[in-house]
Amino acid sequence: MTTPQHKIGSGFGANSTAADVLTGIDLAGRLAVVTGGYSGIGIEATRALAAAGAHVVVPARRPAVATEALAGIDNVEVDELDLGDLASVRAFADRFLASGRKIDIVINNAAIMACPETRVGPGWEAQFATNHLGHYALVNRLWPAISAAGGGRVVAVSSTGHLRSAIRWDDVQFEHGYDKWDAYGQAKTANILFAVRLDALGRDADVRAFAIHPGGILTPLQRHLAKEEMVAAGWIDENGNAASPVFKTPEAGSATEVWAATSPQLDGLGGVYCEDCDIAGLNPADGVTRVGVRDYAIDPEQAARLWTLSAELTGVDAFATSTR
Numbered sequence: 001m002t003t004p005q006h007k008i009g010s011g012f013g014a015n016s017t018a019a020d021v022l023t024g025i026d027l028a029g030r031l032a033v034v035t036g037g038y039s040g041i042g043i044e045a046t047r048a049l050a051a052a053g054a055h056v057v058v059p060a061r062r063p064a065v066a067t068e069a070l071a072g073i074d075n076v077e078v079d080e081l082d083l084g085d086l087a088s089v090r091a092f093a094d095r096f097l098a099s100g101r102k103i104d105i106v107i108n109n110a111a112i113m114a115c116p117e118t119r120v121g122p123g124w125e126a127q128f129a130t131n132h133l134g135h136y137a138l139v140n141r142l143w144p145a146i147s148a149a150g151g152g153r154v155v156a157v158s159s160t161g162h163l164r165s166a167i168r169w170d171d172v173q174f175e176h177g178y179d180k181w182d183a184y185g186q187a188k189t190a191n192i193l194f195a196v197r198l199d200a201l202g203r204d205a206d207v208r209a210f211a212i213h214p215g216g217i218l219t220p221l222q223r224h225l226a227k228e229e230m231v232a233a234g235w236i237d238e239n240g241n242a243a244s245p246v247f248k249t250p251e252a253g254s255a256t257e258v259w260a261a262t263s264p265q266l267d268g269l270g271g272v273y274c275e276d277c278d279i280a281g282l283n284p285a286d287g288v289t290r291v292g293v294r295d296y297a298i299d300p301e302q303a304a305r306l307w308t309l310s311a312e313l314t315g316v317d318a319f320a321t322s323t324r
């Protein structure tokens with residue numbers, strides 16, 4: 001049954017941390033893959049999952065940087081992965097599958113945001129390719145290990161950025177004019193639609209998928225933004241300090257993805273967008289409200305259409321024989 005897109009009253013909130021949501025949860029013997037799990041909110045998710053007993057695999061575009069950042073955290077393994085390069089995704093997945101291990105949790109956490117127009121692979125827009133297509137290919141290639149675990153969860157890290165743009169079916173790759181925020185918005189909508197479709201397809205294998213918005217957190221994600229742009233947005237002051245009271249700490253920013261990946265409160269549920277450690281409501285599409293999910297991002301038909309397009313572009317679909 002489709003999970004309703006409204007709050008369940010988890011008891012956690014915007015200031016809950018990843019450690020808070022894992023209180024009393026033992027992840028010993030579980031394996032988690034956290035893309036980008038060595039920076040920003042990702043490293044806090046890695047830290048918390050490992051502290052709860054999980055073995056955490058951190059696929060990294062810059063393995064040496066990841067290894068240094070994660071030094072001192074036990075139960076962590078770094079491997080190489082560039083989500084903007086499908087050969088790299090395939091090589092990582094092949095290495096992992098060859099290890100014979102199962103995967104209980106995947107957190108598609110890595111992303112780039114608002115970069116100048118960049119093309120990767122066969123000319124794909126980099127934010128759509130990295131944030132969505134790379135993760136799409138990764139999960140599909142790792143599917144034998146994910147489905148083998150039983151009770152697995154996949155979390156797609158999205159953003160309120162999705163409010164900015166639906167999938168631009170007539171120009172997905174921005175061949176007719178580029179806007180860095182529309183491109184981020186489309187990619188973050190794609191993350192939600194991916195979770196909606198994966199949840200429908202993976203349910204029979206007892207794998208559920210969720211999309212989440214972590215909150216606003218000052219991290220290296222803002223690397224492509226000029227200081228003036230962040231000052232004008234009210235995010236930082238002239239000295240580079242956080243100026244907005246809505247910013248979360250990285251520990252709180254990682255809480256929703258960790259909650260979605262592990263909470264028994266979500267057992268039997270899936271295919272929904274979460275924020276502040278709870279299932280979110282619908283966004284009213286008034287152009288002002290910055291919470292909740294837009295209808296176009298959880299539409300099952302658009303989710304299926306995006307899955308088909310992603311399969312065509314990447315050449316991989318773990319559910320190709322499915323009739324749904």
Ligand SMILES: NC(=O)c1ccc[n+]([C@@H]2O[C@H](COP(=O)([O-])OP(=O)(O)OC[C@H]3O[C@@H](n4cnc5c(N)ncnc54)[C@H](OP(=O)(O)O)[C@@H]3O)[C@@H](O)[C@H]2O)c1
Nearest residue numbers: 036039040041061082083084110111159216217219220221
């Ligand atoms: N921070 C916020 O306010 C905010 C708000 C809403 C949503 N989010 C979402 O939260 C997630 C984490 O963001 P963050 O703020 O923690 O950002 P971050 O600190 O910049 O971390 C992003 C990670 O993604 C990795 N990455 C980027 N391109 C990659 C590629 N081609 N292949 C593999 N890995 C790649 C980065 O690796 P390198 O460091 O090696 O480049 C980094 O480890 C993202 O999905 C973001 O969209 C963040």
